Amino acid sequence: MDNTFDKKHGHELLKKPQFFFGMLLIMSLLGYVVAKGGVVSGIGILAMPIVISYVYLIFAIPNTGIIGIYILNFVAIGIVRYVKGVPLGLTIDAQFLLIYLALFFKTFFHKIPWANAKNDLVLLAAIWYGYALVQLVNPEAASRIAWFYAMRSVSLYMLFTVPLIFILFHKKKDLELLFKIWAILSILATIKGIAQKMFGVDAFEQAWLDAGNASTHLLFGKLRVFSFYSDAGQFGAAQGHAGVVFILLALSQKRSRRLKIFYIIAGVLGLYGLMISGTRGAIAVPVMGFALYTVLQKKTKLVLMGAIMGISVLVFFKYTTIAQGNPTVRRMRTAFDPNNPSLQVRLANQRKLKSYLASRPLGGGIGSAGNWGLRFTPHTFLANTATDSWYVMIWAEQGVIGLWLHLFILFYILTKSVYMIMFKLKDEEIKGMLSPLVCGFFGIMAASYGNGVLGQMPTGLLIYSSMGYLFLGTKLEKENLAIKAKEQLELAQCNK
Incomplete structure (x- = not known):
């Protein structure tokens, strides 16, 4: 039986060479990406955890994606004036596709009212x-x-x-x-x-x-x-x-x-x-x-x-x-x-x-x-x-x-x-x-x-x-x- 008190945690992992060199490699790769891609790449790396969490939310609660689209719909063009090289308009398309993909997978586990869109x-x-x-x-x-x-x-x-209004966002509270x-x-x-x-x-x-x-x-x-x-x-x-x-x-x-x-x-x-x-x-x-x-x-x-x-x-x-x-x-x-x-x-x-x-x-x-x-x-x-x-x-x-x-x-x-x-x-x-x-x-x-x-x-x-x-x-x-x-x-x- 494993003894919990014998396990290594936190800073003690840094004593392992493979962990230290692994972290060094990752940081070097990130530094290279930022150096080659500039500020946009750096912002992309910082935003990645948020993006991953947001994508997860869309698959868990597709309505989240619709709310996100409405917000981005207002501010996307304004943001592009400050952050060059980011195709924020296309991210709206990506969110739509993610919502429909999430609905497709949810069909295997839940009843999705596709007929509402008929x-x-x-x-x-x-x-x-x-x-x-x-x-x-x-x-x-x-x-x-x-x-x-x-x-x-x-x-x-x-x-x-x-169709999304009829399938997902169709209640009075949604309006x-x-x-x-x-x-x-x-x-x-x-x-x-x-x-x-x-x-x-x-x-x-x-x-x-x-x-x-x-x-x-x-x-x-x-x-x-x-x-x-x-x-x-x-x-x-x-x-x-x-x-x-x-x-x-x-x-x-x-x-x-x-x-x-x-x-x-x-x-x-x-x-x-x-x-x-x-x-x-x-x-x-x-x-x-x-x-x-x-x-x-x-x-x-x-x-x-x-x-x-x-x-x-x-x-x-x-x-x-x-x-x-x-x-x-x-x-x-x-x-x-x-x-x-x-x-x-x-x-x-x-x-x-x-x-x-x-x-x-x-x-x-x-x-x-x-x-x-x-x-x-x-x-x-x-x-x-x-x-x-x-x-x-x-x-x-x-x-x-x-x-x-x-x-x-x-x-x-x-x-x-x-x-x-x-x-x-x-x-x-x-x-x-x-x-x-x-x-x-x-x-x-x-x-x-x-x-x-x-x-x-x-x-x-x-x-x-x-x-x-x-x-x-x-x-x-x-x-x-x-x-x-x-x-x-x-x-x-x-x-x-």
């Missing part, structure tokens, strides 16, 4: 991704590598996200958690934006501006705030999206006063973030989002009030010069000017694209326009013709067929969701949670004509998740009614 929304996501696969054989496509990078935000993330993560990170984004506006950008952000982004983010000596997002356009649209969702959530919040105040803060800061971004097209998010909300309420007085407010906004920006001295208001006002030079340039580009695409019904290939086009095929016509708009980008890359398919999918989802909220759902609490989602979705759809925001981080994953929850409306209502019935029964038993 619905029209998942079918539409699959059809849209199927069309992206067709683009691989598009004879006009100049780069398959560009296709790989660009198709992720265009269609792959929708295919990844929507409530998403709202809280979204609100916290949106508040932080606006605070970061306020810091940029008040104190200026830091050295890393200045390097990003110096790399060619100053031309679009420093106008007449004023910074268009971009926070830790990809650019000011995305920041403005994302914060407008948050403003609509959280102000409407606050209006419907009845159970918790603290949560109501929290959502009001997130909503107001979101709208302020939109204003300081200087993004003219993003104003469509609150305008169209709040307009749809008045319709969803099915109250004539509210619709009239909404119409009056909308007309007031139009009159303020288009027909007055009030607050013209404020650079933010002055820039927003140009969005209502049909003779604005920027608008005329966009229309001229669209006329050129119309001529180019007349004989190309499949477009020029995914990844052929915008930043991916400039990176991989800078010599092509599409790479050197600004699309500016999400829909124009879809049209340029995937042709008139792709544009009509995309619009059909978006309007099908919107129409079905609006119909369900207006005529099928009865539970006010669930309607109060889903109405902000569809209003935010509609606002982003409208803003995507002026900017390429719909599929970009963090908006894309939030929109795809919103689609999933909107199609879960009746299930969420049944779940909530069952919870309320149980609470009433328990209360009645306590009163006896």
